[in-house]
Amino acid sequence: MKVAVSACLLGENCKYSGGSNRCERLLEQLARHPEIEVVPVCPEVAGGLPTPRPPAEMVDGHVVNNQGVSVDAAYRRGVAHEMGRLRAAIDAGDLAGAVLQSRSPSCGVHQVYDGTFQGVLVPGRGLFADALSKAGVQLFDVADL
Template structure:
């Protein structure tokens, strides 16, 4: 069975920086959960950050690839450097995807860890810029396709392609 790595906050876990969840009511996500496809994961918590915690953004809105390469840091509003936690969480998310066989992830859009299309600009002003979070960037670099919670229909199409590909390999 194709597994899907998913942000734990989308499944109701209260792991976000503010102590809340961002529970998704998407029917496909609920169906996949019932099928046992989902691998819930919060890279920020697994990386060692507490709940609640100060918000964090990638400096300059540079994106996760810049953090992975050491060209940017992840900072809190008071300037504390929490890059270490984001890198650790990203590595652990990749390990979870690899060990479960997940080639697909549905992550919380806009997060400095999980954003797949946008992240905040690093000014803590609420402005978003195009880019990926640290975990999303590391997953994509390692062949795990990442979608935000607002693109579950696209994720479903990708999942169908993965299932067909796996079935084709088995029939050979």
């Protein structure tokens, strides 16, 4: 059984700020289940974005950074890449779910930032979370663990 996990939650320094969102609670839970194969995913890096990079938010369904530059193509390229990596497991029913970073324009499960760069959250999913959901993958927001 496989579970896709946002790489930043596993401690990989791929977050926009150059750090990670390492989640000890998640790592402890995964360690208790050695039968689970963890598949680290990071659509931003897979799409060719550097680390660190300017923060980005969703604006009318498109991803734009805080300098007003569209990074939507890179985000969508990364989503396509990561979905391609997961496709065989999804098709075979081997991907039990995905644990994703909250509020991200890629991975947000319940909410994303509204594009004003003022910390305002709105209901919605990031691009990668949306693609996984449409493929029938069960999503888990790390904040819900």
